[in-house]
Ligand SMILES: CC(=O)N[C@H]1[C@@H](OP(=O)(O)OP(=O)(O)OC[C@H]2O[C@@H](n3ccc(=O)[nH]c3=O)[C@H](O)[C@@H]2O)O[C@H](CO)[C@@H](O)[C@@H]1O
């Protein structure tokens with residue numbers, strides 16, 4: 001099994017190119033199932049979850065063509081990957097357990113298969129083990145559009161008699177993938193749907209942009225009330241995936257923790273307001289120019305920050321572990337309140353092994369910054385926990401070895417190469 005070894009003590013400096021967003025490309029890949037022709041997706045990150053989703057689409061019968069290194073991003077040439085999905089050969093409507101178990105986003109084939117082909121059988125999804133992660137909102141939303149759904153032997157079984165019917169649906173809780181699933185189904189429903197208490201995440205907007213490029217009529221994505229005028233069919237199209245705001249935030253935190261100066265290229269500062277605000281509170285000087293965000297810590301140790309995770313545009317739960325790592329070595333004490341997932345403090349025990357001072361009471365963690373961490377073997381428990389351990393390793397004394405890094409490969413493209421480019425001493429070993 002592979003591990004990552006980080007030798008702490010380097011100040012990060014330089015520029016890093018941000019990849020396409022995992023949480024945008026995965027729903028977009030699933031959305032291609034709705035089209036009557038091929039869909040070209042550009043700025044696709046090299047991630048394990050992308051490979052799994054492509055395998056899943058292939059298993060359903062879609063044609064997949066991968067083109068390395070020719071993607072255009074915002075009209076500027078750049079190296080990246082594009083994937084063309086041809087859904088016209090889809091024959092199966094079953095998403096098997098073996099492919100779905102590793103990845104939360106695989107549940108996103110449910111809405112498209114149901115809307116386009118009239119039936120779907122999708123294994124209950126996996127993903128990061130950060131809470132119970134139910135799918136009741138996905139099911140209720142699709143039922144509101146007229147679907148008949150049962151959960152049986154670990155599979156969600158859905159079918160429709162006739163076309164789905166547009167409806168008003170109010171989500172009980174704000175759910176990102178729940179909004180995306182119902183949105184994708186509503187696109188081919190008869191009449192207008194209004195999705196209330198919808199997720200406002202930039203990845204939902206990116207999905208809606210892609211669907212609109214395929215002929216959908218979606219209005220107000222990015223607000224809590226999305227209006228969808230159903231259409232008879234979607235055609236093929238092209239779309240560039242938006243930059244990954246969580247990857248961007250992770251590199252900015254790395255720069256802040258090491259006292260360095262780092263510029264992220266091909267990033268979108270407008271999707272990171274809450275994160276940038278917290279980094280400024282931590283003492284960072286941040287400047288934004290077009291798609292570049294520069295964080296300069298001027299060699300200073302960060303100040304601890306308090307934060308509460310909540311749905312977008314508030315502070316993202318996917319940046320919580322990274323800010324926990326920052327607080328571990330900051331001046332003063334910070335309080336982190338995790339309100340989205342009930343079991344998302346699993347990195348705490350590993351950070352304690354590096355010498356951190358953290359106390360957890362329910363959903364709240366109090367972190368007192370220490371002068372220094374000391375490198376040790378640790379174990380990654382989920383994707384962002386893995387990132388937090390790398391960040392801690394960057395500033396720890398000596399070597400930190402991180403085990404179970406397969407989580408990391410689900411969501412970070414070439415993280416060790418990108419960090420090495422900024423001056424970190426980091427390597428992957430088998
Ligand atoms: C692939 C993807 O995009 N993953 C992201 C997505 O996950 P995901 O879409 O799974 O997260 P949700 O937004 O659905 O979860 C938010 C909260 O709603 C609850 N809930 C959700 C659905 C449901 O049917 N019933 C229910 O009760 C969950 O338990 C959780 O407490 O948003 C999360 C919250 O920003 C991020 O951490 C994940 O990186």
Ligand SMILES: C=C(OP(=O)(O)O)C(=O)O
Pocket residue numbers: 023103104105126127128130318383384411
């Ligand atoms: C929780 C995450 O991913 P997923 O929903 O795919 O498990 C994440 O990206 O931090």
